[in-house]
Amino acid sequence: MAAKIFPSILSADFARLAEEVALISDDADWVHVDVMDNHFVPNLTLGLPVVESLVKHSALPLDCHLMIEDPDRWAPAYAEVGAGSVTIHAEAAKAPIRTLRAIRAAGARAGLGINPATPLEPYEELLGEIDMLLLMTVEPGFGGQKFLDLVLPKVRRARQLIKSRDLAVWLQVDGGVSAETIERCAEAGADVFVAGNAVYGADDPAEAVRLLRAKAEAAGA
Numbered sequence: 001m002a003a004k005i006f007p008s009i010l011s012a013d014f015a016r017l018a019e020e021v022a023l024i025s026d027d028a029d030w031v032h033v034d035v036m037d038n039h040f041v042p043n044l045t046l047g048l049p050v051v052e053s054l055v056k057h058s059a060l061p062l063d064c065h066l067m068i069e070d071p072d073r074w075a076p077a078y079a080e081v082g083a084g085s086v087t088i089h090a091e092a093a094k095a096p097i098r099t100l101r102a103i104r105a106a107g108a109r110a111g112l113g114i115n116p117a118t119p120l121e122p123y124e125e126l127l128g129e130i131d132m133l134l135l136m137t138v139e140p141g142f143g144g145q146k147f148l149d150l151v152l153p154k155v156r157r158a159r160q161l162i163k164s165r166d167l168a169v170w171l172q173v174d175g176g177v178s179a180e181t182i183e184r185c186a187e188a189g190a191d192v193f194v195a196g197n198a199v200y201g202a203d204d205p206a207e208a209v210r211l212l213r214a215k216a217e218a219a220g221a
């Protein structure tokens with residue numbers, strides 16, 4: 001298991017996205033793109049046309065986190081325009097198995113996202129349908145929120161399940177991940193770390209990525 005650091009451009013300058021991505025391209029693994037529709041979450045960010053453009057300007061693959069009301073309708077299109085990974089939310093998807101299969105069929109990794117108050121158990125049988133499980137460590141919608149430690153037992157359970165079933169599913173944490181909290185996430189079993197504020201709020205985003213990776217790996221990721 002090697003730690004993977006996914007800076008979130010939610011905390012970057014939206015008018016300079018390609019340059020902001022280039023800042024971290026030598027050090028990060030993927031770029032996390034938060035798609036919000038102002039319905040599933042009370043915030044509005046960007047959508048398909050921006051992702052389609054950014055794919056062409058990014059040296060790293062894009063991890064699209066869809067915080068939208070109708071992922072069944074939209075998710076495959078993100079894969080079709082070149083996203084490397086597309087995550088839908090369990091709380092929003094009406095036909096998650098069909099949608100996850102459609103994402104994979106369009107050539108992307110398929111992710112399932114779960115909010116802090118949503119239990120893992122109803123979705124355990126979907127683990128065989130996904131390439132990544134996203135456990136939100138804040139309520140989705142905004143960057144810069146405080147990390148919710150109450151999610152850590154769920155991270156531990158998810159890691160045990162993935163291990164006991166011998167699955168190659170990546171376990172992602174997203175929200176409030178920083179130099180102060182990343183070790184707890186890694187100890188609990190996460191191996192993919194999204195960080196917005198901790199990277200783009202830093203004076204040197206590339207150095208912030210290196211620090212996060214060092215801390216995660218020292219804690220066992």
Ligand SMILES: O=C(CO)[C@@H](O)[C@H](O)COP(=O)(O)O
Pocket residue numbers: 008010011032034065067138139140141142143144145174175176177194195196197198
């Ligand atoms: O999906 C989300 C927020 O809903 C995240 O990806 C945030 O962008 C993480 O930002 P920080 O909490 O790391 O600042």
Ligand SMILES: [Fe+2]
Pocket residue numbers: 008032033034065174194
């Ligand atoms: Fe996100």
